[in-house]
Amino acid sequence: xxxxxxxxxxxxxxxxxxxxxxxxxxxxxxxxxxxxxxxxxxxxxxxxxxxxxxxxxxxxxxxxxxxxxxxxxxxxxxxxxxxxxxxxxxxxxxxxxxxxxxxxxxxxxxxxxxxxxxxxxxxxxxxxxxxxxxxxxxxxxxxxxxxxxxxxxxxxxxxxxxxxxxxxxxxxxxxxxxxxxxxxxxxxxxxxxxxxxxxxxxxxxxxxxxxxxxxxxxxxxxxxxxxxxxxxxxxxxxxxxxxxxxxxxxxxxxxxxxxxxxxxxxxxxxxxxxxxxxxxxxxxxxxxxxxxxxxxxxxxxxxxxxxxxxxxxxxxxxxxxxxxxxxxxxxxxxxxxxxxxxxxxxxxxxxxxxxxxxxxx
Amino acid sequence: xxxxxxxxxxxxxxxxxxxxxxxxxxxxxxxxxxxxxxxxxxxxxxxxxxxxxxxxxxxxxxxxxxxxxxxxxxxxxxxxxxxxxxxxxxxxxxxxxxxxxxxxxxxxxxxxxxxxxxxxxxxxxxxxxxx
Numbered sequence: 266x267x268x269x270x271x272x273x274x275x276x277x278x279x280x281x282x283x284x285x286x287x288x289x290x291x292x293x294x295x296x297x298x299x300x301x302x303x304x305x306x307x308x309x310x311x312x313x314x315x316x317x318x319x320x321x322x323x324x325x326x327x328x329x330x331x332x333x334x335x336x337x338x339x340x341x342x343x344x345x346x347x348x349x350x351x352x353x354x355x356x357x358x359x360x361x362x363x364x365x366x367x368x369x370x371x372x373x374x375x376x377x378x379x380x381x382x383x384x385x386x387x388x389x390x391x392x393x394x395x396x397x398x399x400x401x402x403x404x405x406x407x408x409x410x411x412x413x414x415x416x417x418x419x420x421x422x423x424x425x426x427x428x429x430x431x432x433x434x435x436x437x438x439x440x441x442x443x444x445x446x447x448x449x450x451x452x453x454x455x456x457x458x459x460x461x462x463x464x465x466x467x468x469x470x471x472x473x474x475x476x477x478x479x480x481x482x483x484x485x486x487x488x489x490x491x492x493x494x495x496x497x498x499x500x501x502x503x504x505x506x507x508x509x510x511x512x513x514x515x516x517x518x519x520x521x522x523x524x525x526x527x528x529x530x531x532x533x534x535x536x537x538x539x540x541x542x543x544x545x546x547x548x549x550x551x552x553x554x555x556x557x558x559x560x561x562x563x564x565x566x567x568x569x570x571x572x573x574x575x576x577x578x579x580x581x582x583x584x585x586x587x588x589x590x591x592x593x594x595x596x597x598x599x600x601x602x603x604x605x606x607x608x609x610x611x612x613x614x615x616x617x618x619x620x621x622x623x624x625x626x
Numbered sequence: 627x628x629x630x631x632x633x634x635x636x637x638x639x640x641x642x643x644x645x646x647x648x649x650x651x652x653x654x655x656x657x658x659x660x661x662x663x664x665x666x667x668x669x670x671x672x673x674x675x676x677x678x679x680x681x682x683x684x685x686x687x688x689x690x691x692x693x694x695x696x697x698x699x700x701x702x703x704x705x706x707x708x709x710x711x712x713x714x715x716x717x718x719x720x721x722x723x724x725x726x727x728x729x730x731x732x733x734x735x736x737x738x739x740x741x742x743x744x745x746x747x748x749x750x751x752x753x754x755x756x757x
Contacts, residue, residue, distance in 0.1 A: 555712070556670075
Protein backbone atom coordinates (compact mmCIF):
# COMPACT_ATOMS: atom_id res chain seq x y z
CA UNK A 266 0.00 0.00 0.00
CA UNK A 267 2.81 2.35 0.90
CA UNK A 268 4.31 2.29 -2.55
CA UNK A 269 0.99 2.37 -4.32
CA UNK A 270 0.77 6.14 -4.57
CA UNK A 271 4.45 6.77 -5.06
CA UNK A 272 5.62 7.73 -8.50
CA UNK A 273 8.20 5.29 -9.75
CA UNK A 274 11.38 6.68 -11.27
CA UNK A 275 12.37 5.78 -14.81
CA UNK A 276 15.72 5.55 -16.53
CA UNK A 277 16.08 7.30 -19.92
CA UNK A 278 15.69 3.84 -21.54
CA UNK A 279 12.13 3.18 -20.33
CA UNK A 280 10.63 3.48 -23.85
CA UNK A 281 13.26 1.07 -25.22
CA UNK A 282 12.23 -1.48 -22.56
CA UNK A 283 8.54 -1.08 -23.37
CA UNK A 284 9.27 -1.56 -27.08
CA UNK A 285 11.09 -4.78 -26.23
CA UNK A 286 8.08 -6.04 -24.24
CA UNK A 287 9.71 -5.82 -20.82
CA UNK A 288 7.86 -6.93 -17.74
CA UNK A 289 8.41 -3.94 -15.46
CA UNK A 290 8.54 -4.10 -11.68
CA UNK A 291 9.14 -1.73 -8.78
CA UNK A 292 12.84 -2.08 -7.98
CA UNK A 293 13.67 0.15 -4.98
CA UNK A 294 11.43 2.90 -6.33
CA UNK A 295 12.46 2.48 -9.98
CA UNK A 296 10.28 0.89 -12.63
CA UNK A 297 12.77 -1.57 -14.14
CA UNK A 298 12.64 -4.60 -16.46
CA UNK A 299 12.63 -7.89 -14.52
CA UNK A 300 12.61 -9.85 -17.81
CA UNK A 301 11.58 -9.49 -21.44
CA UNK A 302 9.84 -12.86 -21.74
CA UNK A 303 11.98 -15.54 -20.11
CA UNK A 304 14.51 -14.94 -17.36
CA UNK A 305 16.10 -18.35 -17.97
CA UNK A 306 16.61 -17.72 -21.70
CA UNK A 307 18.13 -14.32 -20.90
CA UNK A 308 20.50 -15.95 -18.43
CA UNK A 309 21.72 -18.43 -21.08
CA UNK A 310 22.02 -15.62 -23.62
CA UNK A 311 24.61 -13.88 -21.40
CA UNK A 312 26.53 -17.08 -20.58
CA UNK A 313 26.66 -18.20 -24.21
CA UNK A 314 26.52 -15.06 -26.35
CA UNK A 315 25.96 -11.45 -25.28
CA UNK A 316 23.33 -9.50 -23.37
CA UNK A 317 22.56 -5.85 -22.70
CA UNK A 318 21.45 -4.51 -19.31
CA UNK A 319 20.11 -1.12 -18.27
CA UNK A 320 21.57 -0.46 -14.83
CA UNK A 321 21.04 3.31 -14.87
CA UNK A 322 19.18 3.06 -11.54
CA UNK A 323 22.58 2.71 -9.88
CA UNK A 324 23.98 5.87 -8.35
CA UNK A 325 26.98 7.67 -9.85
CA UNK A 326 28.96 9.85 -7.44
CA UNK A 327 31.86 11.97 -8.66
CA UNK A 328 34.52 12.84 -6.09
CA UNK A 329 37.11 15.46 -7.01
CA UNK A 330 39.30 18.13 -5.42
CA UNK A 331 42.71 18.42 -3.78
CA UNK A 332 41.90 15.94 -1.02
CA UNK A 333 39.94 13.44 -3.12
CA UNK A 334 42.56 10.72 -2.69
CA UNK A 335 43.05 11.31 1.03
CA UNK A 336 39.29 11.41 1.57
CA UNK A 337 38.60 8.12 -0.26
CA UNK A 338 41.56 6.56 1.49
CA UNK A 339 39.78 7.30 4.79
CA UNK A 340 36.27 6.46 3.50
CA UNK A 341 36.88 3.09 1.84
CA UNK A 342 38.25 -0.27 3.00
CA UNK A 343 40.19 -0.80 -0.21
CA UNK A 344 43.10 1.50 -1.02
CA UNK A 345 42.32 3.74 -4.00
CA UNK A 346 45.68 5.51 -3.71
CA UNK A 347 47.30 2.33 -5.12
CA UNK A 348 45.01 2.40 -8.16
CA UNK A 349 46.36 4.22 -11.24
CA UNK A 350 44.24 6.40 -13.54
CA UNK A 351 42.42 4.14 -15.99
CA UNK A 352 41.78 1.39 -13.49
CA UNK A 353 38.82 0.46 -11.31
CA UNK A 354 38.68 -1.10 -7.88
CA UNK A 355 35.91 -2.81 -5.91
CA UNK A 356 35.59 -1.74 -2.29
CA UNK A 357 33.39 -1.79 0.77
CA UNK A 358 32.39 1.37 2.63
CA UNK A 359 32.26 0.58 6.34
CA UNK A 360 30.61 2.20 9.33
CA UNK A 361 32.62 2.87 12.48
CA UNK A 362 31.90 -0.66 13.79
CA UNK A 363 33.23 -2.33 10.65
CA UNK A 364 29.76 -3.12 9.28
CA UNK A 365 29.24 -2.76 5.54
CA UNK A 366 27.37 0.43 4.59
CA UNK A 367 27.61 -0.41 0.90
CA UNK A 368 29.76 -2.03 -1.74
CA UNK A 369 30.88 0.01 -4.72
CA UNK A 370 33.19 0.42 -7.68
CA UNK A 371 35.67 3.29 -7.92
CA UNK A 372 36.86 4.30 -11.40
CA UNK A 373 40.07 6.34 -11.27
CA UNK A 374 39.89 9.06 -13.89
CA UNK A 375 42.23 11.94 -14.75
CA UNK A 376 39.63 14.35 -13.33
CA UNK A 377 39.02 12.53 -10.05
CA UNK A 378 37.20 9.40 -8.94
CA UNK A 379 33.85 8.18 -10.17
CA UNK A 380 32.02 5.90 -7.73
CA UNK A 381 29.05 3.72 -8.58
CA UNK A 382 27.03 2.80 -5.49
CA UNK A 383 23.78 0.87 -5.12
CA UNK A 384 20.38 2.37 -5.83
CA UNK A 385 18.59 1.37 -2.62
CA UNK A 386 21.38 2.86 -0.50
CA UNK A 387 21.68 6.16 -2.42
CA UNK A 388 20.45 8.62 0.23
CA UNK A 389 22.15 6.85 3.13
CA UNK A 390 25.46 6.70 1.25
CA UNK A 391 25.41 10.34 0.16
CA UNK A 392 24.59 11.52 3.66
CA UNK A 393 27.45 9.45 5.07
CA UNK A 394 29.89 10.53 2.38
CA UNK A 395 29.09 14.23 2.93
CA UNK A 396 29.36 13.85 6.68
CA UNK A 397 32.81 12.24 6.40
CA UNK A 398 33.95 14.91 3.92
CA UNK A 399 33.71 17.75 6.44
CA UNK A 400 37.46 18.07 7.05
CA UNK A 401 38.52 17.41 3.45
CA UNK A 402 38.83 19.69 0.44
CA UNK A 403 36.58 17.65 -1.86
CA UNK A 404 33.52 18.01 -4.05
CA UNK A 405 30.91 15.24 -4.05
CA UNK A 406 28.57 15.46 -7.00
CA UNK A 407 25.77 13.28 -8.30
CA UNK A 408 25.27 13.79 -12.04
CA UNK A 409 21.73 13.58 -13.47
CA UNK A 410 20.42 12.16 -16.74
CA UNK A 411 22.96 9.46 -17.37
CA UNK A 412 22.65 5.94 -18.66
CA UNK A 413 24.67 2.97 -17.41
CA UNK A 414 24.72 0.09 -19.88
CA UNK A 415 26.26 -3.29 -19.17
CA UNK A 416 27.24 -5.38 -22.20
CA UNK A 417 28.08 -8.83 -20.88
CA UNK A 418 28.93 -12.21 -22.30
CA UNK A 419 31.60 -13.97 -24.39
CA UNK A 420 30.64 -11.92 -27.47
CA UNK A 421 30.47 -8.58 -25.63
CA UNK A 422 33.63 -7.16 -27.20
CA UNK A 423 32.50 -8.21 -30.66
CA UNK A 424 29.21 -6.28 -30.49
CA UNK A 425 30.76 -3.33 -28.67
CA UNK A 426 33.39 -2.96 -31.41
CA UNK A 427 30.64 -2.96 -34.01
CA UNK A 428 29.10 0.16 -32.52
CA UNK A 429 32.19 2.04 -31.36
CA UNK A 430 34.25 3.90 -33.96
CA UNK A 431 37.91 4.79 -34.35
CA UNK A 432 39.97 5.20 -31.20
CA UNK A 433 37.13 4.09 -28.89
CA UNK A 434 36.95 0.75 -30.62
CA UNK A 435 40.74 0.31 -30.38
CA UNK A 436 40.80 1.30 -26.71
CA UNK A 437 37.90 -1.00 -25.81
CA UNK A 438 39.68 -3.94 -27.44
CA UNK A 439 42.77 -3.31 -25.30
CA UNK A 440 40.95 -3.09 -21.94
CA UNK A 441 41.90 -5.73 -19.41
CA UNK A 442 39.52 -6.62 -16.57
CA UNK A 443 38.98 -3.61 -14.27
CA UNK A 444 40.49 -1.14 -16.75
CA UNK A 445 38.60 1.86 -18.09
CA UNK A 446 38.93 4.88 -20.35
CA UNK A 447 37.13 8.17 -20.88
CA UNK A 448 36.20 9.39 -24.36
CA UNK A 449 34.35 12.70 -24.42
CA UNK A 450 31.42 12.23 -22.03
CA UNK A 451 31.67 8.43 -22.19
CA UNK A 452 33.26 6.22 -19.56
CA UNK A 453 33.85 2.69 -20.84
CA UNK A 454 35.11 0.03 -18.44
CA UNK A 455 35.72 -3.68 -18.47
CA UNK A 456 33.64 -4.41 -15.40
CA UNK A 457 30.38 -6.22 -14.70
CA UNK A 458 28.23 -8.28 -12.38
CA UNK A 459 27.69 -11.49 -14.31
CA UNK A 460 30.93 -13.44 -14.07
CA UNK A 461 31.36 -13.18 -17.84
CA UNK A 462 33.69 -10.99 -19.81
CA UNK A 463 31.94 -7.68 -20.33
CA UNK A 464 31.81 -3.92 -20.32
CA UNK A 465 29.97 -1.16 -18.53
CA UNK A 466 29.41 2.21 -20.21
CA UNK A 467 28.39 5.34 -18.32
CA UNK A 468 27.17 7.91 -20.84
CA UNK A 469 24.84 10.91 -21.21
CA UNK A 470 21.12 10.09 -21.47
CA UNK A 471 20.66 10.85 -25.20
CA UNK A 472 23.89 9.06 -26.06
CA UNK A 473 22.75 6.12 -23.95
CA UNK A 474 19.51 5.72 -25.89
CA UNK A 475 21.43 5.68 -29.19
CA UNK A 476 24.05 3.31 -27.81
CA UNK A 477 21.33 0.96 -26.51
CA UNK A 478 19.62 0.91 -29.89
CA UNK A 479 22.81 0.32 -31.86
CA UNK A 480 23.93 -2.47 -29.50
CA UNK A 481 20.49 -4.06 -29.92
CA UNK A 482 20.89 -3.91 -33.71
CA UNK A 483 24.38 -5.42 -33.39
CA UNK A 484 22.86 -8.48 -31.73
CA UNK A 485 22.96 -7.83 -27.98
CA UNK A 486 19.67 -9.09 -26.49
CA UNK A 487 18.05 -7.10 -23.66
CA UNK A 488 18.43 -8.78 -20.26
CA UNK A 489 16.31 -8.02 -17.20
CA UNK A 490 17.33 -7.65 -13.58
CA UNK A 491 16.02 -11.16 -12.85
CA UNK A 492 18.78 -12.78 -14.90
CA UNK A 493 21.27 -10.27 -13.50
CA UNK A 494 20.59 -11.77 -10.07
CA UNK A 495 21.02 -15.41 -11.11
CA UNK A 496 24.14 -14.53 -13.13
CA UNK A 497 25.82 -12.75 -10.20
CA UNK A 498 24.85 -15.57 -7.85
CA UNK A 499 26.37 -18.24 -10.12
CA UNK A 500 29.47 -16.02 -10.19
CA UNK A 501 29.53 -16.06 -6.37
CA UNK A 502 29.10 -12.29 -6.09
CA UNK A 503 27.34 -10.65 -3.16
CA UNK A 504 24.19 -8.57 -3.36
CA UNK A 505 24.02 -5.67 -0.94
CA UNK A 506 21.03 -5.90 1.41
CA UNK A 507 20.97 -9.70 1.16
CA UNK A 508 24.46 -11.18 1.50
CA UNK A 509 25.81 -8.20 3.38
CA UNK A 510 24.50 -5.23 5.30
CA UNK A 511 25.41 -2.89 8.15
CA UNK A 512 25.37 -5.83 10.59
CA UNK A 513 27.93 -7.76 8.53
CA UNK A 514 31.70 -7.24 8.47
CA UNK A 515 33.66 -7.96 5.28
CA UNK A 516 35.18 -11.25 6.52
CA UNK A 517 31.68 -12.66 7.10
CA UNK A 518 30.80 -11.98 3.46
CA UNK A 519 33.93 -13.29 1.70
CA UNK A 520 35.10 -9.71 1.24
CA UNK A 521 38.35 -9.68 3.21
CA UNK A 522 40.14 -9.22 -0.12
CA UNK A 523 38.51 -5.78 -0.41
CA UNK A 524 40.00 -4.65 2.89
CA UNK A 525 43.54 -3.37 2.48
CA UNK A 526 45.08 -3.68 5.95
CA UNK A 527 47.95 -1.30 5.17
CA UNK A 528 48.93 1.73 7.25
CA UNK A 529 45.69 3.64 6.57
CA UNK A 530 43.28 4.59 9.34
CA UNK A 531 40.18 3.94 7.22
CA UNK A 532 36.73 4.14 8.78
CA UNK A 533 35.67 0.86 10.36
CA UNK A 534 39.15 -0.60 10.66
CA UNK A 535 39.17 -0.40 14.46
CA UNK A 536 35.87 -2.28 14.69
CA UNK A 537 36.85 -5.27 12.54
CA UNK A 538 38.72 -7.28 15.19
CA UNK A 539 35.79 -7.44 17.60
CA UNK A 540 32.88 -7.26 15.20
CA UNK A 541 29.99 -9.49 16.39
CA UNK A 542 30.16 -11.47 13.13
CA UNK A 543 33.96 -11.76 12.93
CA UNK A 544 33.81 -15.57 13.26
CA UNK A 545 31.05 -16.06 10.70
CA UNK A 546 31.94 -17.25 7.24
CA UNK A 547 30.28 -17.21 3.84
CA UNK A 548 29.89 -20.42 1.87
CA UNK A 549 28.29 -21.41 -1.40
CA UNK A 550 25.79 -24.27 -1.22
CA UNK A 551 24.03 -26.43 -3.75
CA UNK A 552 20.73 -28.16 -3.02
CA UNK A 553 20.85 -31.95 -3.37
CA UNK A 554 17.64 -33.01 -5.06
CA UNK A 555 14.92 -30.91 -6.58
CA UNK A 556 13.91 -27.48 -5.39
CA UNK A 557 15.02 -23.89 -5.08
CA UNK A 558 17.06 -22.22 -2.34
CA UNK A 559 15.83 -18.86 -1.04
CA UNK A 560 17.22 -16.14 1.16
CA UNK A 561 16.27 -16.66 4.82
CA UNK A 562 16.13 -20.49 4.83
CA UNK A 563 17.91 -21.84 7.94
CA UNK A 564 20.88 -24.22 7.63
CA UNK A 565 21.07 -26.99 10.19
CA UNK A 566 23.50 -29.64 11.34
CA UNK A 567 21.56 -32.25 13.27
CA UNK A 568 19.10 -30.24 15.32
CA UNK A 569 21.27 -27.17 15.58
CA UNK A 570 20.76 -24.11 13.40
CA UNK A 571 24.27 -23.21 12.22
CA UNK A 572 23.60 -20.66 9.53
CA UNK A 573 21.23 -18.98 7.12
CA UNK A 574 20.85 -18.64 3.38
CA UNK A 575 21.53 -15.01 2.45
CA UNK A 576 20.77 -15.45 -1.28
CA UNK A 577 19.19 -18.29 -3.16
CA UNK A 578 17.91 -19.11 -6.60
CA UNK A 579 17.50 -21.77 -9.21
CA UNK A 580 20.70 -21.87 -11.25
CA UNK A 581 19.80 -21.98 -14.96
CA UNK A 582 23.34 -23.16 -15.83
CA UNK A 583 23.62 -25.94 -13.23
CA UNK A 584 19.85 -26.65 -13.23
CA UNK A 585 19.60 -26.91 -9.45
CA UNK A 586 19.08 -24.76 -6.38
CA UNK A 587 22.14 -22.74 -5.36
CA UNK A 588 22.82 -19.96 -2.90
CA UNK A 589 25.15 -18.08 -0.62
CA UNK A 590 24.95 -18.73 3.11
CA UNK A 591 26.47 -17.38 6.28
CA UNK A 592 27.49 -20.01 8.81
CA UNK A 593 28.57 -19.46 12.40
CA UNK A 594 30.71 -22.57 12.83
CA UNK A 595 32.54 -25.23 10.82
CA UNK A 596 30.31 -28.18 10.02
CA UNK A 597 30.75 -31.63 8.53
CA UNK A 598 27.36 -31.98 6.90
CA UNK A 599 24.66 -29.45 6.27
CA UNK A 600 20.95 -29.50 5.52
CA UNK A 601 18.59 -26.70 4.63
CA UNK A 602 15.11 -26.34 6.04
CA UNK A 603 12.53 -25.63 3.34
CA UNK A 604 8.96 -25.14 4.54
CA UNK A 605 9.66 -27.24 7.63
CA UNK A 606 11.32 -30.10 5.74
CA UNK A 607 15.04 -30.86 5.71
CA UNK A 608 16.98 -31.42 2.54
CA UNK A 609 20.76 -31.98 2.27
CA UNK A 610 23.01 -29.36 0.67
CA UNK A 611 26.56 -29.61 -0.61
CA UNK A 612 29.17 -26.94 0.16
CA UNK A 613 30.62 -25.63 -3.11
CA UNK A 614 33.70 -23.64 -4.02
CA UNK A 615 32.87 -20.22 -5.43
CA UNK A 616 32.18 -19.24 -8.11
CA UNK A 617 29.56 -21.86 -8.90
CA UNK A 618 30.09 -21.20 -12.61
CA UNK A 619 33.63 -20.23 -13.68
CA UNK A 620 33.98 -17.51 -16.31
CA UNK A 621 33.54 -18.59 -19.91
CA UNK A 622 32.85 -22.21 -19.02
CA UNK A 623 29.56 -22.32 -20.88
CA UNK A 624 30.47 -20.18 -23.86
CA UNK A 625 29.36 -21.80 -27.09
CA UNK A 626 32.15 -20.27 -29.16
CA UNK B 627 -3.20 -10.10 -22.20
CA UNK B 628 -3.50 -13.39 -20.39
CA UNK B 629 -6.25 -15.92 -21.03
CA UNK B 630 -9.19 -16.54 -18.69
CA UNK B 631 -11.27 -19.61 -19.65
CA UNK B 632 -15.02 -19.23 -19.41
CA UNK B 633 -15.78 -22.82 -18.41
CA UNK B 634 -13.60 -22.66 -15.29
CA UNK B 635 -14.12 -21.34 -11.76
CA UNK B 636 -11.38 -19.43 -9.94
CA UNK B 637 -9.99 -18.54 -6.53
CA UNK B 638 -8.78 -14.99 -5.88
CA UNK B 639 -5.38 -16.60 -5.18
CA UNK B 640 -5.28 -17.56 -8.92
CA UNK B 641 -6.12 -21.27 -8.87
CA UNK B 642 -8.63 -22.59 -11.40
CA UNK B 643 -11.06 -25.46 -10.76
CA UNK B 644 -12.87 -27.58 -13.34
CA UNK B 645 -15.68 -29.99 -12.53
CA UNK B 646 -15.39 -33.25 -14.48
CA UNK B 647 -18.37 -35.34 -15.55
CA UNK B 648 -17.65 -37.83 -12.77
CA UNK B 649 -17.92 -35.01 -10.21
CA UNK B 650 -14.19 -34.74 -9.41
CA UNK B 651 -12.51 -31.31 -9.41
CA UNK B 652 -9.31 -30.71 -11.40
CA UNK B 653 -7.13 -27.85 -10.11
CA UNK B 654 -4.36 -25.75 -11.67
CA UNK B 655 -3.13 -22.17 -11.74
CA UNK B 656 -4.29 -19.48 -14.14
CA UNK B 657 -2.49 -18.04 -17.12
CA UNK B 658 -2.33 -14.74 -15.22
CA UNK B 659 -0.61 -16.52 -12.31
CA UNK B 660 2.03 -18.25 -14.46
CA UNK B 661 2.72 -14.99 -16.26
CA UNK B 662 3.23 -13.16 -12.97
CA UNK B 663 5.48 -15.92 -11.60
CA UNK B 664 7.82 -16.09 -14.59
CA UNK B 665 9.76 -19.24 -15.50
CA UNK B 666 8.53 -22.07 -13.26
CA UNK B 667 11.36 -24.34 -12.10
CA UNK B 668 9.87 -26.52 -9.34
CA UNK B 669 6.52 -27.93 -8.31
CA UNK B 670 5.77 -29.70 -5.00
CA UNK B 671 2.61 -31.81 -5.10
CA UNK B 672 0.45 -33.20 -2.26
CA UNK B 673 0.18 -36.90 -1.50
CA UNK B 674 -2.69 -38.82 -3.01
CA UNK B 675 -5.22 -39.64 -0.29
CA UNK B 676 -4.63 -36.46 1.71
CA UNK B 677 -7.80 -34.90 3.07
CA UNK B 678 -7.84 -31.16 2.47
CA UNK B 679 -10.06 -28.24 3.39
CA UNK B 680 -11.04 -25.41 1.09
CA UNK B 681 -8.34 -22.67 1.24
CA UNK B 682 -5.74 -25.04 2.69
CA UNK B 683 -2.18 -24.86 1.26
CA UNK B 684 -1.66 -28.12 -0.59
CA UNK B 685 1.05 -27.56 -3.20
CA UNK B 686 3.90 -25.19 -3.97
CA UNK B 687 5.04 -23.72 -7.25
CA UNK B 688 8.43 -22.05 -7.48
CA UNK B 689 9.58 -19.81 -10.27
CA UNK B 690 12.99 -18.23 -10.69
CA UNK B 691 11.49 -15.27 -8.82
CA UNK B 692 9.54 -16.69 -5.89
CA UNK B 693 7.78 -19.56 -4.15
CA UNK B 694 3.97 -19.54 -4.15
CA UNK B 695 1.47 -21.68 -2.27
CA UNK B 696 -1.32 -23.38 -4.17
CA UNK B 697 -4.59 -23.58 -2.23
CA UNK B 698 -7.35 -26.17 -2.47
CA UNK B 699 -10.39 -24.43 -3.97
CA UNK B 700 -12.70 -26.94 -2.31
CA UNK B 701 -12.69 -29.50 0.53
CA UNK B 702 -12.22 -33.19 -0.18
CA UNK B 703 -9.63 -35.88 -0.79
CA UNK B 704 -6.70 -35.64 -3.22
CA UNK B 705 -7.37 -38.44 -5.71
CA UNK B 706 -4.67 -37.79 -8.32
CA UNK B 707 -1.60 -35.64 -8.89
CA UNK B 708 0.14 -34.64 -12.12
CA UNK B 709 3.59 -36.15 -11.68
CA UNK B 710 4.65 -34.87 -15.09
CA UNK B 711 5.11 -31.45 -13.46
CA UNK B 712 7.92 -32.82 -11.30
CA UNK B 713 10.14 -33.40 -14.35
CA UNK B 714 8.64 -30.72 -16.56
CA UNK B 715 7.74 -27.74 -14.35
CA UNK B 716 7.94 -25.51 -17.45
CA UNK B 717 4.57 -26.96 -18.51
CA UNK B 718 3.03 -24.55 -16.00
CA UNK B 719 4.19 -21.69 -18.25
CA UNK B 720 3.44 -23.44 -21.51
CA UNK B 721 0.03 -24.96 -20.86
CA UNK B 722 -1.50 -23.71 -17.60
CA UNK B 723 -5.07 -24.85 -18.39
CA UNK B 724 -4.39 -28.18 -20.09
CA UNK B 725 -1.15 -30.11 -19.53
CA UNK B 726 -0.23 -28.40 -16.25
CA UNK B 727 -3.12 -29.41 -13.99
CA UNK B 728 -1.74 -29.90 -10.45
CA UNK B 729 -4.10 -32.27 -8.65
CA UNK B 730 -7.63 -33.70 -8.59
CA UNK B 731 -9.96 -33.46 -5.58
CA UNK B 732 -12.81 -35.83 -4.77
CA UNK B 733 -15.08 -33.19 -3.21
CA UNK B 734 -16.80 -33.71 0.13
CA UNK B 735 -19.26 -30.88 -0.50
CA UNK B 736 -19.59 -29.91 -4.12
CA UNK B 737 -21.74 -26.91 -3.16
CA UNK B 738 -18.48 -25.18 -2.18
CA UNK B 739 -17.93 -24.69 -5.93
CA UNK B 740 -20.60 -21.98 -5.83
CA UNK B 741 -18.35 -19.84 -3.65
CA UNK B 742 -15.66 -19.66 -6.34
CA UNK B 743 -15.29 -16.77 -8.78
CA UNK B 744 -16.80 -16.85 -12.25
CA UNK B 745 -14.56 -16.19 -15.25
CA UNK B 746 -15.93 -12.64 -15.50
CA UNK B 747 -15.28 -11.87 -11.84
CA UNK B 748 -11.81 -13.37 -12.06
CA UNK B 749 -11.01 -11.35 -15.21
CA UNK B 750 -12.04 -8.19 -13.39
CA UNK B 751 -9.76 -9.12 -10.49
CA UNK B 752 -6.78 -9.66 -12.85
CA UNK B 753 -7.45 -6.35 -14.63
CA UNK B 754 -7.53 -4.54 -11.30
CA UNK B 755 -4.19 -6.03 -10.23
CA UNK B 756 -2.60 -4.97 -13.54
CA UNK B 757 -3.36 -1.30 -12.88
